[in-house]
Amino acid sequence: MTLQHDPRQNHLLAALPRDEYENLAPHLERVDLTLGDSLVESGKVMRHVYFPTDSIVSLLCVMEDGDSTEIAVVGAEGIVGISLFMGGETTPSRAIVQSAGTAYRVKGQVIKDEFYRAGPLQGLLLRYTQALLTQMAQTAVCNRHHSLDQQLCRWLLLSLDRLPTNELIMTQELIANMLGVRREGVTESAGKLQKAGLISYHRGRITVLDRLGLEARVCEC
Amino acid sequence: MTLQHDPRQNHLLAALPRDEYENLAPHLERVDLTLGDSLVESGKVMRHVYFPTDSIVSLLCVMEDGDSTEIAVVGAEGIVGISLFMGGETTPSRAIVQSAGTAYRVKGQVIKDEFYRAGPLQGLLLRYTQALLTQMAQTAVCNRHHSLDQQLCRWLLLSLDRLPTNELIMTQELIANMLGVRREGVTESAGKLQKAGLISYHRGRITVLDRLGLEARVCEC
DNA sequence: ACGCTTCCGTGCGTTAGCGTACAAAGTGCC
């Protein structure tokens, strides 16, 4: 039963007309991503773009001194490696696997060719890029104006939206890294949420109990 | 002498091959922008894209409660209204004129047609969009990790890069609005810079005296 | 059962930036 791993679980691939998809299909290579994998190293040349199906990837912006911040999250609704078709083969950001799972990748040249043929794929990718821009803007303003509590809620929801279950495998340390804050800060905020009965976590395993409760706490972002 | 107002002062237009440019030229409409003008209201439908020549435009992300943050700055090197050709006719961000000057605008439909003809303009716009993404990422990480002092330096330099002179017309109040911080905070930071002899300002008129000094203080962003 | 490592809790003092309030200085208008 390979249906469990259909590339068309990715929404962009699913939105392609059948013939276009058949065209691309031979170039799709399945990869299993494990937590912490780095798909794109900041500044390095990229060879593939990735279409996540049941995995989640975080886009981080890393600075010279090692500090970093998550600028966007990509799941089955998107694609990792935008800059390949946007022009310029490097990005200033790093892409880290935030939730283990599967993705399908295609060679950079293939996606470029498809993109510049100006078919339906192009429109899809452009619209997704636009959505990504929006997400980044939200992140920026949220970083500026909202409390860590709210940002944590937002982060949990962003992840939850891209997950089939309500369980995240993720230590507080890692979350802190993504958000660009202290680990202790996450401990504290997560403690509040746990006390409020919204989540329960245990050694790198976070279960969301009350999604609506989280939504009530989160900012509009 | 209309050379002072040549659309090709905009770098994107300047990079077009002559025939492509001649194609577009009849649709270019000159507009004079004054400080504080709003080119794009968050959520509203856009009718034009703008190519600034000697004006500067700030892209702000505004929230429901009125708080806002600048997410990018656009000058002669770019274009305002990306989402028109990226798909989706609205943006979540607002575009405010930060420095008065001239820009050339074209109707949304025209730029779309040109874009989807997949000529040289398309590549230029895509690459610029990629650059914008990078700028936004930098802004996000800078918001998170750097002091107001550094952010102010960065902001001054970003503006300076897009200006023919070393004088900015901009009150501290407005800067604070852009950066999404308190006015008093800007007063304080600006005071430090003034004491250090890097800038001098006076009632909405900031003169940069020592650009290298600013660069020494700013973060890598 | 033992030790090791990872993960989480907690408790300091410190600091950057916020909110508020008000004073001073420059500008323009009559």
Add this chain to the structure above:
DNA sequence: GGCACTTTGTACGCTAACGCACGGAAGCGT
């Protein structure tokens, strides 16, 4: 010159988040 308005300076208490340091607890291997 007088008056209203804008812009900038300053002060004070407050809070969120930081940096650091430690202690405990859960899991893992042997």
